[in-house]
Amino acid sequence: MKKLRSASIRTQILVLAVLLIVLVSVVAATTEPFIYGRHDKGIQIGLLAGRIERVVDQFHDARSPEEEEDARKLAASLGLPIEVRTADQTPAANIANTTSADILRSVRLALEENFQDVLHGLFEKQPEARPLVVKLDDARLLVFHLPAFPRSLWFFPAFISGILKIVIPLIVLAYVGSWLIIRPIARFAATAERASADDSLEQPFVAEGASEIRSLAASLNVMRKRILDMAEHRTRMLSSISHDLRTPLTRLRMRVERCEQPELQKKMLEDLDALDSMINESLSFLTNPLHNVPSRKVDLSSLLQTIATDFSETGVDVRYSGPRRLKYVCKPQALTRAVSNMVENASRYATQIDVELEDAGKHGIFIRISDNGPGLSDDLKARVLEPFFKADEARTAGSGSGFGLGLPTAEGIIRKGHGGTLTLRDGKPNGLVIEIHLPPFHDHGSGRLSTPSGNAAI
Incomplete structure (x- = not known):
């Protein structure tokens, strides 16, 4: 982890992208069987077709009214209301054969809907139930009243899968990214503000974090040292100028004091005091030594x-x-x-x-x-x-x-x-x-x- 924190930002982003892919794959592999195994409509249709086939087989094997009654009880226990009809009561086009493939195909045609139908009836309280007719023999038919699956059943797996595979990994990635990339940058910005407000710091920018941030910190420390050196040279120059100016001002003051015209002497002394005050204020403003206290x-x-x-x-x-x-x-x-x-x-x-x-x-x-x-x-x-x-x-x-x-x-x-x-x-x-x-x-x-x-x- 220490090597990753000190790597370049490009490497960190690449590692985070790979981490996202791995995380999504692990989440999908561990959660999708659970989600789709319990809430997928295709699986539910397959299970329903298996129960219908079981009831049809028991009716087909029945040799007496008692055995047929047992088959009816089995259908009721499986939640499949049925009725027995004669062959002339139902058109032949709507009759399914007793083979497993034919029953599964007929159940899918009766229950599956396209996306537009699902959206159109998504908010209906109770979807319309549909019948399924299965041929027992030449004279009898079994009519199953298929249960109506809620249309939201199609959306539940996709919704939960999207949260687990996209939302949660992105949240984790954002947290890790903020800790790995954004947090050092924010700390770097805070250091920059403190450095501008405190001239006593010699090395305010600590070289830590990504390689780009370390390089920037080193460059700013060098730049700041140069600025401080330039300011120190300026202060020395101003002090020297101040010393050089005070010498002729002192000579002028001594000469003015020997002036024999009082009115002129007073005005000249006022001008000299103003010049001396201006030098003191300017030098104090430019050097400002109190900041380093x-x-x-x-x-x-x-x-x-x-x-x-x-x-x-x-x-x-x-x-x-x-x-x-x-x-x-x-x-x-x-x-x-x-x-x-x-x-x-x-x-x-x-x-x-x-x-x-x-x-x-x-x-x-x-x-x-x-x-x-x-x-x-x-x-x-x-x-x-x-x-x-x-x-x-x-x-x-x-x-x-x-x-x-x-x-x-x-x-x-x-x-x-x-x-x-x-x-x-x-x-x-x-x-x-x-x-x-x-x-x-x-x-x-x-x-x-x-x-x-x-x-x-x-």
């Missing part, structure tokens, strides 16, 4: 309350609402940065900000940052998550507006660092609501899914 369990309520308190101390009206304690496994520094970016962005356009925390149990948790500002149009809700895009024309611009990196940075932390989602909604009656959904964390120690409050859920 390991997760740990923290009190999410205390984290959000601390953010609200820090902003309140600077004069921003930020209010927290939610549970007093809520344990959750996350990257606290990154999450603090994300929420702080959103609160700071809202403080530029609103006078009141509400931070709400909701425990949704097995559905995860929700963090909502609401403000009473002018809000955003539906078109701008998607664009504000693009780097370096600013929507000051939609929301009243205030002093100290950023560079369009606050929300994109927060969205990256929520989506990549925590596997959550960030959604922008309209506030009521006005304003903007930023809703963060964080999934429940997985307790790797117990192998169970845990709720945000830490209670294990089966």
